Amino acid sequence: MKQRTIAKAVEIVGIGLHKGVPVKMRLEPLEANQGIIFYRSDEALTIPLKIENVVDTKMATVIGKDGIVISTIEHLLSAVYAYGIDNLRVVLDNDEVPVLDGSSSGYCMLIDEVGIKELSESKKVIKIKKEVEVRTEDGKRVSLKPSNHxxxxxxxxxxxxxxxxxxxxxxxxxDEYKENISKARTFGFLHEVQYLRSIGLAQGGSMENAIVVDDDKILNPEGLRYENEFVRHKILDAIGDMSLLGYTLIGEYDAHAGSHHLNHLLTKKVYESEENYEILDLDEAQKESYVFQKAYALVDAN
Structure with missing residues (x-):
């Protein structure tokens, strides 16, 4: 199986969740072995998607370099990662990725619109060999376990x-990602939104891009897209956060009350020992290659 990028560039304008200002974003194809690269056009600065470039995980996953940041990258990366895209340049003219409707379905539609291009180099993946876990004293935990799926x-x-x-x-x-995960929106409590706005955050947040919960009711007039939309969005976020591993994952992610911060600690812990993982070339790994061919069968390479 070969590495992937998008077939052609595509550009959108959306609102940033926290600043609430318009952001122009352009997705551009890259050649093999380039990885996922972010570029702040207003600052003329490139920030590769790497674990060491994560600078904040409180409200979102934020990468940065030389004091320049790009925030709320997880929804876009969730879609990019789910489609098996290995190489991509993301050009932004501000410090946030557009929030769209609070899910990743809009990014799936963008990728479907421009198509996938397979490159000449073989795809590399990270396979978990030994369970790695991060746990807090209050019972929150995230882990990666060995699996062929x-x-x-x-x-x-x-x-x-x-x-x-x-x-x-x-x-x-x-196919399952697009139908059951990508449409799940981010969520928050009304009192949290009010507090965040008081300190200059969530200025772009609204019921058009988030589920807002107030005590015992959902304020969005259209209600939920799934009965368990909240936990599905947590998986959407986790998929985006696992893109920081640098390779598509073969293994089982398991979490209770996980967060961006715990996901970041988990990706760091994986690389603490070579006993935890191996990097596979899918042209040489027949069994894993079959798993991926089946998983990606519903996207045609252009």
Whole structure:
């Protein structure tokens, strides 16, 4: 199986979640072995997607270099990662990726519109060989476990009656991602939104790009897209955060009450020991190559 990029460039303008200002974003194809690269056109600065470039994980995954940052990258990366795109240049004229509708479905539509191009170099993946876990004292945890498949298991437990306990098991394929994960929107509580705005954040947040929960009700007039949309969005975020590994994952991600911060610690911990992983060339790994061919079968390379 070969590396992938997009077949041609595409450009959109959207609103940044926190500053609430328009952001122009252009996705450009790259040649093999270039990876995912962000470029701030207003600052003339390139920031490669690497674990060491993560500078903040409180409200979103933020990368930066020389004091210049790019925020809220996880929804875009979730779609890029889900489509198996290995090489891509993301050009932005501000410090946030457009939030669109709070999910990654808009990015899936962009990729479908321009198409996928297969390159001449073979695709490389990271296969988990040994379980790696990050756990907090209050019971939150994230882990990666060995598997010949791509699996995401996530559970959440909120005291709020609208959310409560939810769990979801996701066996990866592009088709399943588009149907069951990509449409799940980010969410927040009304009191949190009010606080964030008071400190200059979430200026672009609205019920057009997030689920807003107030005590025992959802304020969005259209309601939920899925009964368990909250936990599905957590998987969407996790897929985007795992893109920081630098290669498409073969393994099982399992989490309870995971977060961007724990996901970042998990990707760092994987690389602490070569016993935890191996990098495979899919042209040489027959069994894993079959798994990927099946998972990506519903996207035609142009």
């Amino acid at each position: 791509i699996v995401y298991d996530f559970s959440i437990d909120f005291e709020n009656p609208v959310i409560g306990q939810q769990n979801y098991h996701f066996d990866y394929s592009i």
